Amino acid sequence: DTGVSQDPRHKITKRGQNVTFRCDPISEHNRLYWYRQTLGQGPEFLTYFQNEAQLEKSRLLSDRFSAERPKGSFSTLEIQRTEQGDSAMYLCASSGGQGASSGANVLTFGAGSRLTVL
Amino acid sequence: QKEVEQDPGPLSVPEGAIVSLNCTYSNSAFQYFMWYRQYSRKGPELLMYTYSSGNKEDGRFTAQVDKSSKYISLFIRDSQPSDSATYLCATGGRSASKIIFGSGTRLSIRP
Numbered sequence: 001d002t003g004v005s006q007d008p009r010h011k012i013t014k015r016g017q018n019v020t021f022r023c024d025p026i027s028e029h030n031r032l033y034w035y036r037q038t039l040g041q042g043p044e045f046l047t048y049f050q051n052e053a054q055l056e057k058s059r060l061l062s063d064r065f066s067a068e069r070p071k072g073s074f075s076t077l078e079i080q081r082t083e084q085g086d087s088a089m090y091l092c093a094s095s096g097g098q099g100a101s102s103g104a105n106v107l108t109f110g111a112g113s114r115l116t117v118l
Numbered sequence: 119q120k121e122v123e124q125d126p127g128p129l130s131v132p133e134g135a136i137v138s139l140n141c142t143y144s145n146s147a148f149q150y151f152m153w154y155r156q157y158s159r160k161g162p163e164l165l166m167y168t169y170s171s172g173n174k175e176d177g178r179f180t181a182q183v184d185k186s187s188k189y190i191s192l193f194i195r196d197s198q199p200s201d202s203a204t205y206l207c208a209t210g211g212r213s214a215s216k217i218i219f220g221s222g223t224r225l226s227i228r229p
Contacts, residue, residue: 004161033217040126042206042219043162056215091161105150105210107217109161 004110006092012116013082020078021113025094032075033107034067035091036060043091049075082117089114121145124207124220132228137194141207141220144188148218151183153192154206156222162206166192197227 005024013019025032030051035043046065047057051072061067064082069075079086093107124141131137139153150169154162166181168174174181180193190207204224210217 035219040221042122042124042208042221045216045218048215058216093161105217106152106164106167107162107208109154109163111161112159114159 004092004094004108006090006110006113008113009111010114010116012118014118015084016081018078018080019082019115020076021090021092021115023075023077023092023110025074025092026096026108027073029094029096029108030072031095032069033093033095034075034077035093037089037091037112038087046077046090079115082115084117087115087117119144120221121218122207122209122220125223126221128224128226130226130228131197133197133199135197135227137192137197137201137225137227139192139194139205139207139223139225141190141209142188143190143209143218145209145211146185146188147211148188148209149211150209151181151190152208152217153179153181154208154219156204156206158203165205199227199229202226 007022032049034046037043045058046061047067049069052069064080067077089112091112093109122143152167153165155165156162168181171183171185178195182191204222206222207220
């Protein structure tokens with residue numbers, strides 16, 4: 001297992017276009033998270049899956065954003081009608097195990113997908 | 119008020135110095151605490167994980183959690199230029215859903 005993989009690493013698009021990012025988590029992890037990070041800020045939570053169920057979504061996730069994890073394995077994050085304010089690093093992370101004391105909440109991050117909206 | 123507050127720095131210290139990085143949080147329900155290191159244009163990588171209050175040591179790194187004052191710290195001993203990075207504190211509650219990050223402290227170790 002090579003860890004969490006994200007694709008593409010960098011996407012440049014024009015305002016109004018749709019973009020999709022893919023995340024392949026660590027295979028035995030049942031939880032998958034999407035975060036957004038802008039320059040000089042920490043990661044901001046967007047959404048979270050346990051297996052294929054999307055259990056929580058941030059207010060940051062407007063109607064233009066949609067995330068799926070159809071078979072409980074890889075996930076996609078789609079942004080429709082991109083705006084310049086969507087320019088950021090989109091980070092995917094996964095976690096697994098049982099119980100907070102065992103470190104089940106430890107997130108392993110991918111390298112991120114950087115979005116530039118012109 | 120942000121749920122997790124962290125001084126953004128930047129912090130610059132000479133090689134070999136002891137570094138102290140700190141965060142405060144507002145939600146007393148937070149149960150577990152993490153420190154991540156992030157190099158430029160890379161994803162964060164886990165440094166330390168602690169569950170509840172106390173100290174945890176791993177090599178040159180020591181994490182401290184004081185739940186009474188809602189204060190978490192990371193100490194780096196014998197700092198090296200390779201420690202230059204952004205350090206992120208993170209915390210979450212028992213539900214293990216949303217994990218909240220601080221804004222990160224940019225650290226530079228001068229040779």
